[in-house]
Amino acid sequence: MGEKGWFKIHWGWAILFSGFITLFIAYSIRIGAYSVLLPEMIKDLHITKAQAGIIKSAFSMTYLLFAPLMGWLTDRIGGRKVISFFCLFLGGGTFLMGNAESLIASIIFYGIVGLGASATWVPITTLTQRWFGEKKRGLALGILSPSYGIGVGLMGLILPVIVSKYNWRVGWHMLGIAGFMLFFLNGLLLRDKPEKMGLYPWGENVERKKGVTVIPQKMSYLEIIKNRRLWIIGISYFSISYGTYTIVDFIVTYGSMELKIPYPIASLFLTMIAFGGVIGGFLLNALSDYIGRRKSLRIIQTLVTGGILFILFVGNHISLLLIGTGFFGFLYGAIWPMYAACVRDYFPEEVAGTIFGLLTIFYGVGMMISPVFTGYLADVTGTFRWSFGLGAFTSFISALLIGFLKKPIESGKSED
Numbered sequence: 557m558g559e560k561g562w563f564k565i566h567w568g569w570a571i572l573f574s575g576f577i578t579l580f581i582a583y584s585i586r587i588g589a590y591s592v593l594l595p596e597m598i599k600d601l602h603i604t605k606a607q608a609g610i611i612k613s614a615f616s617m618t619y620l621l622f623a624p625l626m627g628w629l630t631d632r633i634g635g636r637k638v639i640s641f642f643c644l645f646l647g648g649g650t651f652l653m654g655n656a657e658s659l660i661a662s663i664i665f666y667g668i669v670g671l672g673a674s675a676t677w678v679p680i681t682t683l684t685q686r687w688f689g690e691k692k693r694g695l696a697l698g699i700l701s702p703s704y705g706i707g708v709g710l711m712g713l714i715l716p717v718i719v720s721k722y723n724w725r726v727g728w729h730m731l732g733i734a735g736f737m738l739f740f741l742n743g744l745l746l747r748d749k750p751e752k753m754g755l756y757p758w759g760e761n762v763e764r765k766k767g768v769t770v771i772p773q774k775m776s777y778l779e780i781i782k783n784r785r786l787w788i789i790g791i792s793y794f795s796i797s798y799g800t801y802t803i804v805d806f807i808v809t810y811g812s813m814e815l816k817i818p819y820p821i822a823s824l825f826l827t828m829i830a831f832g833g834v835i836g837g838f839l840l841n842a843l844s845d846y847i848g849r850r851k852s853l854r855i856i857q858t859l860v861t862g863g864i865l866f867i868l869f870v871g872n873h874i875s876l877l878l879i880g881t882g883f884f885g886f887l888y889g890a891i892w893p894m895y896a897a898c899v900r901d902y903f904p905e906e907v908a909g910t911i912f913g914l915l916t917i918f919y920g921v922g923m924m925i926s927p928v929f930t931g932y933l934a935d936v937t938g939t940f941r942w943s944f945g946l947g948a949f950t951s952f953i954s955a956l957l958i959g960f961l962k963k964p965i966e967s968g969k970s971e972d
Contacts, residue, residue: 567747568687568758572696574745575680576703578639581734582676583704585650585669586615588711589731591805591826595812595819596724603659605809609931612805613924614663618670620920626675627682627913634748635683638675643738646672651732654725672735678912681896687750689757695845696758697893701837705889709830712808712823720820780911785902788961790918793895795954796857797922800888802930802947803864804829807881810940815872828881833889840890841897849898850961853891857955860887864948868941895919902961922950 590612598608629638649668656662681697688696715727750757780786807829811822844852863884870876899912930943 566687566758567755568684568696568750570745571684571687571747572699574742575684575700577741578643578676578680578738579700579703580707581731581738582646582673582707584707584711585646585731585735586673587704587804588708588826588830589650589653589715589727590615590666591708591808592711592715592823593719593724593727594805595809595822596719597662598809598813600724601656601659601662605806605931605934606928607659607931608809609805609927609929611659611662611666612927614667615670615673616920616924616927618667619674620917620924622671622674623678623916623920624910624913627678627910627916630679630682630913631907631910635679636742636746636748639679639683639746640739640742642672642675643735643742644672645669646676646738647732647735648672649732650735651729654728654732674916677892677896678916681893682899682912683746683748685896685899686748687757692758692845695842697897698838698841698890701841701889701893702834704892705830705833705837705885707830709827709834712825712827712830716820716823780907780914783903785961786911786914788957789895789898789902790915792853792857792954792957792961793915794918794922795950795957796860796891797919798926799864799922799947799949799951799954800860800891801923801926802943803867803881803884804888805927806930806934806940806943807867810944811877814934814940817872817874821874825877825881828878829885829888832882832885835889836886837889837893840887841893844890844894844897849894849901850958853894853898853958854955856887856890856894857951857958860884860891861948861952861955863887864944864951868944868948 594608597603597611598605626638626642645668649665649670649672652665652668653662656665681700684696684700715724718724718727718730804826807825808819808822811817811825812819815822840852840856863880867877867880867884870880895915896912899915903911926947930940930947933943933946934940
C-alpha cells in the first residue's frame with residue numbers, strides 16, 4: 557500500500573506546505589493586521605478602545621459560531637473543499653476592511669473575515685495530523701507553528717512602512733488579495749487522507765500499527781459532550797485564550813498610546829512576540845512528543861503568566877519590553893499546536909475534526925470577550941495594567957486546569 561510513498565517526497569509534506577502558507581496569511585490578517593493597524597484605525601475612525609475591541613469580537617463571534625461546523629465538515633466532506641472555499645470569505649472580508657468608513661462597517665467586514673478564518677486552523681491541523689504518524693505529530697505541528705509567527709512578525713515590520721507611505725487601508729487591501737490566492741493553492745495541493753493515495757501517514761510505524769487494536773471509530777455527540785477530557789481541555793483553552801489575547805491584541809496600542817513609545821518601535825513588540833513564537837513553536841512542540849503534552853502545557857502556561865507580569869512591570873523600558881515580548885512569544889507560539897495535538901492524543905482520529913471544532917468554542921469565547929473587556933478596562937481605568945494583570949491570572953488558571961488531565965488513552969482503549 558505505501559511502498560511507493562517512501563521513494564519520493566511524501567505528500568504529507570505538500571499538505572504541510574499548503575497549511576503553512578495558509579496559516580501564514582490567515583494570521584497575518586487576524587492578528588498582525590488588526591494589532592498593528594488598530595492605533596491608526598482608532599484615530600481615523602474616531603472610536604474608543606472598547607469599540608476597537610468590538611471589531612475583534614465580531615471576528616471572534618463568527619469564528620466561534622462556525623468553527624464547530626468546519627470541524628464537522630472536515631470529518632464529513634474533507635478539509636480540501638472546506639479550506640479552499642472559505643478562503644474566499646477570508647480574502648473578501650479582509651479586502652473590504654480597507655474600505656470601512658465606520659465602526660459598523662468594520663464590525664461587519666471583520667465578521668466576514670472571522671467566517672473565513674474559521675476554516676483554517678481547525679481543518680488544517682486536523683488534516684495535517686492525518687498525514688503524520690503518532691510520534692511525528694508534535695514535529696509536524698511544530699513545523700506548522702512558525703507560519704503564524706512569521707506572518708504576524710512580518711506585519712509588525714511591513715505594515716508600519718505601508719502606513720507611512722500610503723495609509724492603513726492599503727495594508728488591508730494587500731492582505732485581502734493574498735487571502736483570495738489561497739483558494740487556488742489549497743485546491744491544488746490539499747488531499748484529505750493518505751489512504752486514498754495509497755500511502756501511510758509519514759513516520760507511521762506500520763508493523764506496530766498492524767498489531768494494535770484500533771480505538772472505536774465512532775463517538776456520538778452525547779458521548780463527546782459527557783467526556784471529562786473535553787471539558788478540562790476546553791476550559792483550559794478558554795483561559796489561556798483570554799489571557800494571551802490581552803497582550804497580543806493590544807501590545808502595540810499599549811506601547812504607542814499609553815507608554816508614548818513611537819509607533820514603529822511599538823510595532824516591534826508584536827514582531828518580537830511573533831518571531832519568538834517561531835522558535836518556541838518548533839522547539840517546544842517537538843519536545844512535547846517526548847515529555848508529554850500535559851506536562852508541556854503546564855510548564856508553558858505557568859511561564860506565560862510570568863511573561864505577562866514582566867511586560868506589565870517593566871514600564872516603558874524599551875529594551876526590557878523587547879525581551880519580555882520575545883519571551884512571551886517563545887511560549888505563546890507553542891500553545892495552539894499543542895492543544896491541537898492533545899485532540900489526537902485523547903480522542904479517536906475519526907472525530908478529531910468534530911472534537912477540535914467543539915474545543916474551538918472555548919477558545920473563541922476567550923478570544924471574543926478578551927478584546928472588549930480589555931479595552932473597556934483600559935478606557936475606565938486609563939491604563940492597560942489591570943487588563944494585563946487579569947490576563948496573567950487567567951493564564952495561570954489554565955495551567956492549573958490542565959494538571960487535572962490524565963495521561964492519554966492508549967490505542968484500543970477508551971475512557972468514559
